[in-house]
Amino acid sequence: MQGDLSRLRNFVWPHQDDPKERLLLDPIPQEEMNQIMLRPMMKAGPGYWLTVVLLALVVAGALFGYWFYMIRWGMGVAGIRRPVGWGVFIATFVFWIGISHSGTFVSAILRVFNAEYRRPITRAAELMTSFSLLAGAIFPVLHLGRPWTVYYMLPIPNQRLLWDNFQSPLSWDLLAITTYLLSSTIYVYLPMIPDLAMARDRTKGWRHVLYKLTSLGWRGLEYEWHYLHKTINIFAFAIIPIMFSVHTIVSWDFAMAKQIGWRSSIFGPYFVVGAIFSGVSAVIAVLLVVRKTMNLQYFLRKEHFEALAKLVLIFSFTWAYFFFNDYLIEWYGGEWVGHQLLTLQARGPLAPFWYTMIFFNIVVPWATLWSKKVRQSPTALFFIALGIQVGMYMERFIIIPGFLQRQRLPFDWGEYNPRPVEFSIAIGTLALFCLLYVLASRVIPLIPVWEVLEGQLSHSRRRIGKTVVTSVAELE
Amino acid sequence: MPRKLLLTGLYTDVHKAADALDGLRLLGLREEDLQISQGVPHSSKMLGRPHIHERIPWASIIGALIGFGIGFFLTYGTQWFFYAIRVGGRPYTSIPTSIIPLYEMTMLGLILGTFLNFVWKCGFPSTKPQYYDPIINEGRIAIMANIDMRYEEDVRRVMADKGAERIYEPERRPL
Numbered sequence: 001m002q003g004d005l006s007r008l009r010n011f012v013w014p015h016q017d018d019p020k021e022r023l024l025l026d027p028i029p030q031e032e033m034n035q036i037m038l039r040p041m042m043k044a045g046p047g048y049w050l051t052v053v054l055l056a057l058v059v060a061g062a063l064f065g066y067w068f069y070m071i072r073w074g075m076g077v078a079g080i081r082r083p084v085g086w087g088v089f090i091a092t093f094v095f096w097i098g099i100s101h102s103g104t105f106v107s108a109i110l111r112v113f114n115a116e117y118r119r120p121i122t123r124a125a126e127l128m129t130s131f132s133l134l135a136g137a138i139f140p141v142l143h144l145g146r147p148w149t150v151y152y153m154l155p156i157p158n159q160r161l162l163w164d165n166f167q168s169p170l171s172w173d174l175l176a177i178t179t180y181l182l183s184s185t186i187y188v189y190l191p192m193i194p195d196l197a198m199a200r201d202r203t204k205g206w207r208h209v210l211y212k213l214t215s216l217g218w219r220g221l222e223y224e225w226h227y228l229h230k231t232i233n234i235f236a237f238a239i240i241p242i243m244f245s246v247h248t249i250v251s252w253d254f255a256m257a258k259q260i261g262w263r264s265s266i267f268g269p270y271f272v273v274g275a276i277f278s279g280v281s282a283v284i285a286v287l288l289v290v291r292k293t294m295n296l297q298y299f300l301r302k303e304h305f306e307a308l309a310k311l312v313l314i315f316s317f318t319w320a321y322f323f324f325n326d327y328l329i330e331w332y333g334g335e336w337v338g339h340q341l342l343t344l345q346a347r348g349p350l351a352p353f354w355y356t357m358i359f360f361n362i363v364v365p366w367a368t369l370w371s372k373k374v375r376q377s378p379t380a381l382f383f384i385a386l387g388i389q390v391g392m393y394m395e396r397f398i399i400i401p402g403f404l405q406r407q408r409l410p411f412d413w414g415e416y417n418p419r420p421v422e423f424s425i426a427i428g429t430l431a432l433f434c435l436l437y438v439l440a441s442r443v444i445p446l447i448p449v450w451e452v453l454e455g456q457l458s459h460s461r462r463r464i465g466k467t468v469v470t471s472v473a474e475l476e
Numbered sequence: 477m478p479r480k481l482l483l484t485g486l487y488t489d490v491h492k493a494a495d496a497l498d499g500l501r502l503l504g505l506r507e508e509d510l511q512i513s514q515g516v517p518h519s520s521k522m523l524g525r526p527h528i529h530e531r532i533p534w535a536s537i538i539g540a541l542i543g544f545g546i547g548f549f550l551t552y553g554t555q556w557f558f559y560a561i562r563v564g565g566r567p568y569t570s571i572p573t574s575i576i577p578l579y580e581m582t583m584l585g586l587i588l589g590t591f592l593n594f595v596w597k598c599g600f601p602s603t604k605p606q607y608y609d610p611i612i613n614e615g616r617i618a619i620m621a622n623i624d625m626r627y628e629e630d631v632r633r634v635m636a637d638k639g640a641e642r643i644y645e646p647e648r649r650p651l
Contacts, residue, residue: 029614029615030515030516030613030614030615031613031614031615034613034614155550157554157558157559160559161558161559162559162561163550163554163555163558163559163561164550164554165561165563166550166551166554166573166574166577167551167561167563167566167570167573167574168563171577172576172577172580175576175577175580175581175584176576176580178584179580179581179583179584179587182584182587182588183583183584183587186587186588186591190591190594194515197613197651198515198613200651201610201613202610202613212651213601215651216595216598216600216601216602217599217600217601217602217603217606217651218600218651219513219602219606219607219608219651220513220514220515220612220613221511221512221513222511222512222514222520222523222525222528223528223597223598224598225514225517226520226528226530227530227532227594227597227598228517228594228598229517230530230532230594231532231590231591231593231594234532234533234536234590235587235590238536238583238586238587238590239587241583242580242583242587245576245579245580245583249576450515450516450517453515453516453615454516454517457516457518475519475522
């Protein structure tokens with residue numbers, strides 16, 4: 001008995017977290033919430049405009065300037081030569097399509113599974129989807145060399161009444177990206193309508209006109225809310241298979257070819273997992289910047305970053321599993337050229353990229369994200385998330401121009417030396433993505449205020465025995 | 477013919493609004509005479525209102541079928557009726573490779589059908605002035621009752637008894 005009592009004395013009561021730390025348990029008046037969102041949108045100080053001008057200059061010079069330079073002098077100014085026909089351009093294209101999985105994953109999948117922490121972060125993530133798709137869609141056009149022939153890719157007959165070849169993975173790419181871009185843009189727009197109406201009622205001048213047009217005459221009537229909920233639900237379910245199809249089809253651009261290292265039946269899921277991994281990490285980095293620059297600490301809290309960091313850790317495990325799977329089969333398969341590829345990665349010119357990829361995609365997340373302290377540290381998370389972007393870019397670089405350096409017969413081997421024009425254009429699309437986001441941050445309410453309010457309505461605290469726990473009500 | 481009047485009662489919480497709706501029903505108002513406008517979506521169940529029936533899934537299915545039809549035209553129709561392209565010794569219209577354009581176009585049709593149906597059902601874009609009070613985005617629930625003028629006093633009394641913050645005749649405003 002004495003022993004039992006001493007055990008009781010050492011007993012620590014279950015941790016009762018501070019409800020004020022959780023957004024959905026920390027309600028404030030709706031108007032105050034509206035103002036927290038709208039105030040930074042209305043303010044654009046010198047720092048903001050300087051950022052816009054700098055980004056616009058980079059876009060104009062590095063992206064469009066070099067693009068015109070390439071049009072003027074031909075594709076020869078890029079480093080792509082036989083046998084490496086796809087270089088930095090296509091690697092960057094795959095990178096951006098990967099980032100585009102951020103919004104759909106964070107928004108649609110978490111919505112379907114009723115993950116409540118998603119509420120304040122969905123729109124910022126969904127916007128990333130649309131902007132990264134725009135940045136990515138530049139590359140297939142740019143890679144044509146003569147971009148005015150882009151209509152050959154469209155599903156219309158050309159001058160000789162020839163239609164597109166719809167059995168080609170490149171045509172599938174066009175259809176998949178178009179479908180994804182349209183659906184993700186509508187998906188980001190739909191839940192925004194009530195917030196645009198809220199902004200319409202609180203603004204004047206050009207903003208009022210813009211919000212008036214885009215809110216379509218929303219009045220918050222019962223049937224409007226009902227149809228909105230229903231439509232968002234259908235979208236959430238429909239957009240998930242679209243998301244999976246997009247990166248799977250991008251992976252088939254490679255897996256359908258007779259290229260060693262590419263011809264893999266797991267390329268589809270491997271690419272999808274990699275895309276979600278880089279996408280969710282990118283959401284963390286972007287949200288941290290948004291939180292800091294727009295003073296959205298009320299909406300974006302430690303709990304959200306912690307939850308996203310857990311997802312990143314899980315996807316790091318999953319990505320590593322697919323990576324090892326792909327690697328092992330190549331290694332065990334015993335094909336000589338395949339071994340040459342592995343040697344290139346372990347000891348050859350691809351080694352710096354390969355070890356960087358392993359370091360940022362596996363070593364860093366595994367070594368750090370198990371710790372709650374790290375998961376709740378904005379600075380640490382920001383650098384880990386950026387590191388994962390570097391690691392995932394390396395992965396795409398290794399798979400695309402890296403593997404193309406070794407063909408089946410040695411006479412067709414070669415090296416790839418990317419030229420400044422390729423790096424400039426890749427950096428230019430990064431600047432384009434940032435510029436679009438920075439501009440949107442002053443026009444689009446990045447936090448879905450009504451979704452947060454709805455979440456606060458469903459959350460409460462209730463006592464069970466000796467403790468008080470968070471309780472979530474089913475509102476639907 | 478008795479003259480009609482639109483009366484709005486503003487409520488600060490959903491309990492009061494639901495009670496007020498009950499009271500108005502007891503006065504003999506029909507569901508179609510009552511409209512709710514709110515900045516936070518309280519469901520029909522919370523407000524004790526009848527469930528809204530809709531045909532959105534049908535619109536999605538019709539959209540998907542149209543998308544499938546376009547996909548079928550692109551993959552098969554262009555090969556059958558226009559210029560067939562033989563690629564890599566494969567058949568002109570192979571099923572496995574056609575599945576992908578068919579799938580993408582079907583999903584695109586589904587998405588667009590769902591969206592257009594939402595816009596149509598809600599009567600968007602609405603350009604005419606409408607009865608609306610921006611205060612709903614400050615956490616209020618507005619109950620708009622379309623009533624016979626003779627019962628104005630009764631309706632005002634019920635609304636006030638159930639805790640209305642303000643009762644007034646709304647104005648049409650351009651949105």
